[in-house]
Amino acid sequence: MLYFIYDNTFEGLLTCVFDAFYRREFPQKIVGKDIVVPLFTESFEVITDEVKSERVLAALRKKISPSALRMLFVDYLSEIEGIEIVIFHYIQKAVTAKQSIELNFADADVLELSKVYKKVAREEERVRQFVRFQKTADDIYFAVIEPIHNVLLLTADFFKNRYADQQWIVYDTRRKYGLFYNLNTVETVCFDNLDISPSGNINPEKLAESELAFRDLWKDYLKAITIRERINLKLQRQFMPVRFWKYLTEKN
């Protein structure tokens, strides 16, 4: 067994491809630095190199479309265990094949990556759906969310475009970073000690004046709009997974 160890960056993953072809040694698994490699396995630590990753990208651009390339990046963001080696195989096949492989869904790797892509895209959409901003006293709209895939970056343009005239922060509590829009650009921010309740609420003293009233109005609205003759809790959970309820205004 040969393991490649990389630094969890996308460039690192591309460097793995370069090194494998250069050394003519192909890994069985690619794992992040934080993973302990099992006993009796050979391992090789890949050192991320921008020149090498750029060369892999250039080779890929000749073989696959920009949308397929974007798909690879989105798949990497899924952070699913073992996704690295699938991406590796895909790239391997893509650069060696005579014709583009991207539509051959009978190939296990192509199908797998397109399925993972859908999962991540779905999660991205859920962030757009279930983010709930709370307005703070200093006019920043603040929201916390805990997506299973690392999709925050993918939503940046959407929120920037939609809420162009208000300052906002979307914070990922699982990965401990967030996006901050300062009316001009979106930046990533990290807070060392975030002062929020377990359900994601900011200390009421720091909230804008009418914030709590709007929260109550929203809850009242949802109650009033429900048709009691048609209650279907299972359907509700299907569309709005319980893992998001923790931070939803209407559910706490």
Added chain:
Amino acid sequence: MDSKIFDKLKILAEAAKFDVSCASSGTTRDNPGKSIGSTSGWGICHSFTEDGRCVSLLKIMLTNCCIYDCAYCANRKSNDIRRTTFSVSELVELTIEFYRRNYIEGLFLSSGIVRNADYTMERMVRVAKDLRTVHNYNGYIHLKSIPGTSRELIVEAGLYADRLSCNIEMPSEESLRLVAPDKNYQSVYTPMQYIQQGFLQGKEDRKKYRHAPRFAPAGQSTQMIIGGSPDNDMKILSLSDALYQRPAMKRVYYSGYIPVNTYDARLPALNAPPLVRENRLYQADWLMRFYHFKVDEIVNDAHPNLELDIDPKLSWALRHPEAFPVNINTADYEMILRVPGIGVKSAKLIVTSRRYGQLTSGHLQKMGVVMKRARFFISCNELAVSTVHETGTEYVRKALTAIPKKKKKKTDDGQLVIDFGVGG
């Protein structure tokens, strides 16, 4: 904030809840500068209520006062309920503040009829106009057009709204006349006609002038009540088919009848809303819109009603076994779409991947085809399996409608249980 707002919101949301439409799709509008809001092509559902319906738009009425007396409506004038009205500024503020918190995707405004149709419509248009011009709001707006509104107001509404709708309410004119003596098809079709003309005119103008204003870019929709009248499914689906032939008509919604005025004998007394029938009608609607089915293939004189225990696609397949088995490696896309268990997504995957090589049932399973259904209707150059021809349609029907037995939970409490054959 005024505490009256809370009451008004509750009453007027409650009054609007039977409107089914909540779509926020069909338009893309980027935020041009530094203002609020954008509309994305697919629409986003921000929450789901306990009845499992999505909340995308702030669905609300401007007022629940009404001069009409429709039997199916909770807001009819003969009902003794609390009446209230939003002022334009209250509603605009509520929309903007909800929007800024990512609670909603936009506004869906409807209204009871006060004085006359034009008076009501004018005030609804004012809300939309305020949002767009005063607050530079680019989110979604869906306006209901009141039956009998004049052309000028519809034209103005179309400039601010993304979608306009006019509910047809009942699947036939007789039924509508019976339950809503103040309405007739004429009063519904006229605004529909205006919307359609405006929509086409707007498209035409934009071909000539790139910056011509868009007219209700997401088109129009309508809604009818199911199970509140004796009309059969053929009547309903033919009507929707005819409506879909109109260029601006994007969606027809079906709403299972819920008795709100139980004292009114003109409407049937139902124990529960006809949810299964509603579901089957939506499935049939999807077949017409996305699966290239014609309405007379789904329902016709021999089969005027949809079967409740199987979906309309399977129903068609069982009535037409001669069309199967479909060879997934050679058949047309349209034919693959007709296989029960294969949806639009898997059908597209199949036709793109088969260029690279033969597909087997193993591939299909991985692509997401429901083999439990599809296996009776396909062949894929493999060893012969029993298709619908070998088993007969009755067997397939039984196999697919059988309710799977629930596995009994194994209980092991460390005690030997001896069955003495005593009942219990």
